[in-house]
Amino acid sequence: MEAWQQFYAGHGVDEMRQLSEVIRGTVWDALTEMGDEDPDATLANLTTPRHAKQGDLALPCFALAKTMKKSPQDIATDLARRVATVLTAIDGCSEVGSDGGFCNFYVDAQWLAGQTIRSILNDPDSVGHHRASSSLLIEHTSANPNGPFHVGRSRNAILGDTFVRMHRLAGDDVRAEYYVDDMGKQVGILAWSLANLDDDRVSEILAAEDMDEMPTHPHKEDHQRVRYYQAANLLKAVDPDVELGVTKLVQASEEADAEVLAIFESAYQPVLDGMLETLERLGIVFDSFTKESRFIVDGSVDVIMDRLSNSELHGTAENGAHYLELEDRGVQGKSTKFFYQRGDGSSLYATRDIAYHEWKWTEAQRLVNILGEDHRLQSKQVGIALDELDIRNPEVVFYAFTKLPDGKMSTRRGNVVYMDNLLDEACARATAIVKEMRGDLDSEELAKIGEAVGLSAVRYNIIRVSPEKGINFRWEDALSFDSDSAPFIMYSHARACSISRKLTTQGHDVKSLVANEVASGNWGGLSDTASALVKRIATFSEALDASIVNQRPNLFCSYLLSLATEYNRFYRDNHVLIDGEVNSQNLALSEAARILLSAGCSGLGIIPVESM
């Protein structure tokens, strides 16, 4: 077990999990009686069956066949017989059976409803809390402030913000942090271009390469200044003076030259502000910004370099550059050396990153970094360096790139789809659809819902796929409002809201109806679809936790989609309002689902509108 995974070894609160513990205990005893010498190993195979008819928990008995000299099915039958009386006598387990070599356990949906619906309705704010909370610093985005967000970069921001939200939903104390690269080559180029070029020159240079397109968002500085950045890059390729000028600036910044750092800041800050505006529209905000230069200015990078030189991995190159030899630490390839100090004594990006990590550990109990797959090696090198310095490693989430049909996105080359344009298009399309469906709403309401739907859809379409899987950007995929989408989930939530709203309009007191129902504790007569909904509801925290532990937001996406689907099925044949009469059992279920759908949406950055 990785050290950080121990944070998850806490106690679950989900009833399903508690029940499974009870079942394990009883089965353990029975297995021992039956002659199983290692019941723990057998029980490790306890699974959740694929099909509802196979129960809610199942134990494969194949491995016991050899030692017990009986067929798996005979063992399963015997086991079921031994535990049936005890288990069905306890609350929560309605039936034990066996089939095809499995021993199947069925959860009592009535009991489960009593437990789980009550806790959700009584304490909706702690929904999703599943274990002891910890404080986290999640660093994400941290994009070079040289131009507008494009859809490739946005995967980091959306993924990162989703982790922030999921952790908060799980009860953690999270700080979202942006690491501002305020001293590298990229910013240097930007600063140089602003100091040495003007609008006409920029247009001229870009036009020569057929890149002189009118900015789609001229009022935003990120869209304006990226033209300077692109022009300077083009010029740099043909004019050595540019390289010289940039290098001079960058060197000065690395020596913590206050004047140059100030010039850099005035160059990038408006760009960064534009980028943050885009992110804010997506519901992504940061709690803190830390500048890279900070660790030069405060001298901590020098201390790091000093300490690294005492490492047994330390080496020195001919020109006085310092490195760690990582060959024996599992790094293979052409170069196994990790350089952390140039021949001239200055630091490198990765070195500052080490100082940054050391500082970050003073801020939180856990660190999470969201990084593109191009940072895999770098991250490994930094990790080994941290080991050498006795500094804990952070948790890292890597994601694969988003590609355009004609290749990798590049701000420098202008081969990009800007997030601002994607969001405009998504929200415009969504608004058009809402307008078509809801003739009763005024234009302000239409726009509000359209914006929520568009933004949520874009976010969902990015997080629904596993981070390590590459995405090929297609407009129709990015803008999809299909069944596997945020609007689908939002729609289910809006339905639940609609029911509650309707009752209130008719003069019913939803809260007290629900409170009375919960207090009565009578959950008899649940229909199949109601039972299925209850079971889905019961695994909310578990699904959230699994998504966090496995670092895969797409798992929680799937869960929430299933919850929405299950709610839709429930909705079909379990009416809350029947001929003006309220079925308060169905109301309680609907309300519990509404709370979970809303919380789940917030956890994924989907905006849970109450009407759509």
Next chain:
RNA sequence: GGGCGCGUGGCCCAGCUGGAUAAGGCGGCGGCUUCCUAAGCCGCAGAUCGCGGGUUCAAAUCCUGCCGCGCUCGCCA
């Protein structure tokens, strides 16, 4: 060339700390609205889980070889 990641129906994608009939969505075909939002629900068709070996009672899942795609191998960030 070395390392890492990915490869699942026509398309997108889940499952990959091994377990029963590989889950969804799009597209295709066919149903369901006097009833709380049909952005919904139900059904049908469609899969040699990249290819070959191996381990196992059991492999999409683990090991191995190959093929394809991506990332990476800077005293750049």
